[in-house]
Each structure stands twice: as structure tokens, then as C-alpha cells.
Amino acid sequence: MNDSLTIALSKGRILEESIPLFAAAGIELAEDPDKSRKLILPSTDPQVRFLVIRASDVPTYVSWGAADLGIAGKDVLLEQENLALYEPLDLRIGVCRMSVAEPAALAAGDRPESWERVRIATKYPKITKRFFQARGIQTEIIKLYGSMELAPLVGLADRIVDLVSTGRTLRENGLVEVEEIMPISSRLVVNPAAMKRKGKAIEDLIRKLEAEIGQ
Numbered sequence: 001m002n003d004s005l006t007i008a009l010s011k012g013r014i015l016e017e018s019i020p021l022f023a024a025a026g027i028e029l030a031e032d033p034d035k036s037r038k039l040i041l042p043s044t045d046p047q048v049r050f051l052v053i054r055a056s057d058v059p060t061y062v063s064w065g066a067a068d069l070g071i072a073g074k075d076v077l078l079e080q081e082n083l084a085l086y087e088p089l090d091l092r093i094g095v096c097r098m099s100v101a102e103p104a105a106l107a108a109g110d111r112p113e114s115w116e117r118v119r120i121a122t123k124y125p126k127i128t129k130r131f132f133q134a135r136g137i138q139t140e141i142i143k144l145y146g147s148m149e150l151a152p153l154v155g156l157a158d159r160i161v162d163l164v165s166t167g168r169t170l171r172e173n174g175l176v177e178v179e180e181i182m183p184i185s186s187r188l189v190v191n192p193a194a195m196k197r198k199g200k201a202i203e204d205l206i207r208k209l210e211a212e213i214g215q
Ligand SMILES: Nc1ncnc2c1ncn2[C@@H]1O[C@H](COP(=O)(O)OP(=O)(O)OP(=O)(O)O)[C@@H](O)[C@H]1O
Pocket: 010, 011, 012, 013, 014, 054, 055, 056, 057, 072, 073, 074, 075, 076, 093, 094, 095, 096, 145, 163, 164, 165, 166, 184, 185, 186
């Protein structure tokens, strides 16, 4: 039986925060990801390799089976609904929240209960639509791919839906959080067919990660 594992990760905070988790499971990167331009990174375990891809592409690689497992933010998973993936573990990394924010001047006299129609810039149009629809608020959504905080400053939108961690990006751009939509963290995702074919290797890894994060 082939028990080699391909794990999809995104460069940046997820890769950085997951390195110690994998190290505790006995898997270390064989090359420094900051110095390498390779997209397939070997590990010190000859049975394990990592794919380094865009955060929003992780569910695609795993659901198609190009990677057996991956680590993806709950934000990405909820925005890309209907993917066939198991989500066995909350890794408690990439911890932040998804919130509605607006310019401090607008927030001064604003009451979210009185919103009827909002123009929102976001990378998360589906989550945003679902959230406001459930409250009977009409939305005009402007899809962006990053730096959402800029949109209200230049009149592109009244408000944004984005991730907040320390609140520094909002603060430095004169925005305030007015509503938390949900807490966010990164999840281990597994391809269902791989779970059957490579069950032992995947379950071993899940157990080791679980022990490390204390679940
Ligand atoms: N400020 C933050 N603090 C903690 N976790 C965060 C923060 N921002 C994003 N995350 C989490 O980390 C994940 C990856 O974010 P990252 O910024 O590395 O990629 P991205 O630029 O959003 O993705 P893409 O390249 O696909 O656009 C997000 O999906 C989210 O779950």
C-alpha cells in the first residue's frame, strides 16, 4: 500500500504556524521555504511532501486529490462551499475573526439593527451575502482580492467584511469593527478517497497533530 502523503499549505502565516505542528509530529521541511522557489517541498520524512500554493487554492488541490491533505482557513472553506472534503481537526492556528467594519465617522451614529441596504467590499461575497440575507438586509457586494480596508476610504464601499486579528489594519485606516460575523481558525482538510486509501498514515498524522494542539 502507498502511504506517502502530499500536504497542501499556503506560504506566509499558515506555513509559518504549521511548521511547529508538523515538527512535533516528526516532520520537518527539508528546505527553507523562505529561500526556495520550489512549489513542491520535500520533508525529512521521505513519505511526506508539501505543496506550497495560494491559500484559496488549498481546498481545490485537496478536493481533486492532487494533495491528500491540506491546511485551509475556515474563511476559505466557508466561501468555497460544496467541496467534498473531510475537516477532522481545528488546528487553532491562523486565529482571527471575520467582521463588518466601517469608517469611525460613520460608526459614530450607526446602528447595525437599522441597516436596510449596505454596500460592502469583500473577498468573501458568499459569506457576506448569507450573513446579511439572514437579517433581511439587502447587499450590494463589491468583490476584492485584498486590502479591503482601502475601499471605504475612497468611496468604493460603505463598509467591508474582512478578517481582523490585532485590529491594527483597521485602526491605521480609521475603521472600526461594528459586528463580528464569526471566529476563524485554520482546519486540517482531507481528501475523502485518500482517507480510505491511506487511512493509517493519515490517522497517525491526525493523532500526532491532535496531541500537539491538545484536543
Ligand atoms: N491577520 C490574520 N491573523 C490570523 N490569521 C489570518 C489573518 N489573516 C488571514 N488569516 C488566516 O490565514 C489564512 C491565509 O491568509 P494569507 O494572508 O496567508 O493568505 P491570503 O493572502 O488571504 O490568500 P490568497 O493568497 O489565496 O489571497 C486566511 O485564509 C485566514 O484563515
